[in-house]
Amino acid sequence: MALQTEPHKMGMGPGFWPVTIGLTLLGIVSGILIGILPLDYLLPSSSLNVTDRGADIDFLFRFMSIIGNAIFVYVTGFVIYFAIAFRRRKHEPIESIGVQIHDLPALEFWWSIIPTVILCVLAIMSIRVWYLVQYGTGAPAFAVEVIGHQYNFEFRYPGLDRGIYNEMHLPLGRPVRVLVTSVDVLHSFWVPEFRLKADTVPGLVQNLNFTPQVAGTYLIECTEFCGVNHSFMQAKLIVEPQAKFNAWLDAQKKTAAVAAAPAASVAPSGSLALAGDAAAGKTSFKQKCSSCHKAEASDPEQDGPDLEHVFTNKAHPTLVNGQSVSPAHVAALIESGYKGSGPEAMPSAQQTGASAKDIANLTAYLASLK
């Protein structure tokens, strides 16, 4: 075509290299700005080290923002530049056409390979940080349970046999495990300043492990739509020094003791004294145990030990802790929970929220499976 001699269709295009250099500089400068922009502005009262993992997640976020920004600057820049540089000029006839290039295999090869390499690097960095988030925190000093309710967060602490609603306290600088579940619909436990989130799913317990490193009061939000009052499902998280935390927990225990006084005779080991109801135990079993244990032939296989005929099974004459299979030992095991040498563990009654009555019912139910 004769029209290919139009000057603005020669070579890479008019001003290609100055534009490329300009875009590169813009990408670098804006990348540096993103790198040093304080995130504190976006998340007030936060700092990079608000938990042991916050800095890792923020670094990843900034790094990917810088790479993404550079790609955005280049692609946007070239789209706009080409749209202007290669526009049909007024003097060109309406039927003028561009340079009829169908493909350039070498170019296509490199623009497939280079993004693949960049994405692999990003994936490896992400999975590394993910690993740290999942397994990087030391052995937890203790576990707090978070139970989602429409529309409240309930927090349960070891040694406290009632839930605290919508106020969570954590000791400063102690690794903690937060066990998250729900009793009704899906919710999500999100502490924006911690960059951590876990959905509360009924029938499933998942955990978050981290160490709070800055004292303060933080906002906990529900971030999975859970019904009409979803937007009001919020709680307070108070991170305070160990001594203050202990004082708070003791005060809660005293209140709990007063509140629980009428039922004092049924407290912990009182469960044996209660006559268990096997039918009620079956219901409790479905709610609290069946995600790990199988009890009846019709139940699905689970990861935890099979509890079918647990009282009569000759193949397993003892419980997992080595004790003989008696109602008292079974009840004690349900109450105390169990931590083996591997990753598997059974939560305690305090953690599962099983009352003394529940334990008696569960024992009666298991005993009924002969």
Added chain:
Amino acid sequence: MSGVSTRDLPVPALARTGLLSWIATTDHKRIGIMYMVTAFAFFFVAGIMAMLIRAQLAQPNQSIVTSHTYSQLFTLHGTAMIFFFVVPFAFGLANFLVPLQIGAPDMAFPRLNAFTYWIFLLGALTVMSGAATNGGAAASGWFAYVPLSGIKISSGLGQDFWILGILMASISSILTSINLITTVFIYRAPGMTMWRIPIFTWEMVATALLVLMAFPALTADLGMLLIDRRFGGHFFDPAAGGSAVLYQHLFWFFGHPEVYIMILPYFGVVTEIVSTFSRKPVFGYVGMVLAAFAIAGLSMGVWAHHMFTTGAVSDPFFSAVSFLIAVPTGIKFFNWIGTMWRGSISLTTPMLFAVGFLLNFLNGGITGVMVASPPIDFHAEDSYFLVSHFHYVIGGGSLFAIFAALFFWFPKIFGVKLNEYWGKVCFAFEFIGFNLTFFPMYFLGVMGMPRRVYTYPNLPGWGSLNALATLGAAIMAVGVIIFVVNVIVSAIRRAPVPDDPWGGFTLEWATTSPPPAHNFDRLPPIRSERPVFDLRQSDLGSQRKR
């Protein structure tokens, strides 16, 4: 198109004109138009809902609508935009264009084609009519997660209407896909080999294959939900051995490919438009097709990245595959830029919307790569960061491509060209309004604003960023009104327009505008993916010789 074609004869006189001719039609063009008009009607409905949502969120602690109404609004906004606008519009456009682009007289199964339209309309009306039931329309989100959508919490009929309506719409999509694939494989004109099919048609083949793989998971999931709700099933009830996570697996096994079902057709639209207005062939045609199928294939293996925060999936695997999907998407981007390179570019309204698509979709694609990273997702999931991300993909991407398609093919479909000046004004309003609405949401998400909240506390910056977003939404609404006025005024004026006003490349431009019932009186020789371009160039060449 004088004279009576033999193809016109079997149609009874009664069904040739008037309303009945539309109700009884099996003509792919009319069905395509009905799809697109219906889809656009739902775009208005869902758009008005979006305006109410933005009004409610304009300032902290407002109560312009009640919380229950708000839940219904965002449920129906998402449902209508996804199931009744973006997807059916693509199928409508494909219905109209695919037979024309491959030189066929109609779709392979014309009556099945009519059935898919009517069952889609019935499904859409069923979902919407939930609003007239006692408890109101479905209010558990477009994803209808259990247990919220279960009978204990959502006891109203609205949720059942929603399930039945979506089931009908998904059956419609499955049948349309079978029809499209058959048409492309069997009904191509002589000379139209697979490697000469226009990119839009290729993208529709990839889309249809994805629909066939993904939608059955949705129908199964909703069928199980219906059984749980009304017939005492326990599929999703953890207390009876079911699993709430199972619902999510099935839903996202459909839901993530669905994202590509909503974007692949519009990749095709943008490819055709960028190529036409750059006066150049599609750069890397083969790469473009392979990338579409790579995206379709990979998109089947990333669903659980929607579930990172449930703690019930393998984060590293789903993260890695999600990252990889950016490679073929990137290839498409570079090919679009390559198509513009050394072209002879006219910035017409369709081209402006296509460029707008490129910039917005790029934005959504980059943040999509970010949230593919589980640690970032732990912060961003279910926050406004996510809201912004997918609106950049579907709103800034698909919606802009829909406008581009409307301006580009309007003369072909109706024989009327839309006003270019007001088209460009519409683009300016949409582009500025869109970015003003959704860019602030990235910051709101990082600052900790959760999704689907009815209102929010007056935290520093939240009020002003939300006000900015609402302002942007209002600007978008003005742009849509300008578009509607443009359509009405252009239709009344009916300025004379040639059959091929843009200098198109593909076969739909080889017939009259609008095309006759049988599509083509004669086809030009098909020797490349641009037969009309080839024809024009050889005509120009012979003129010059003379």
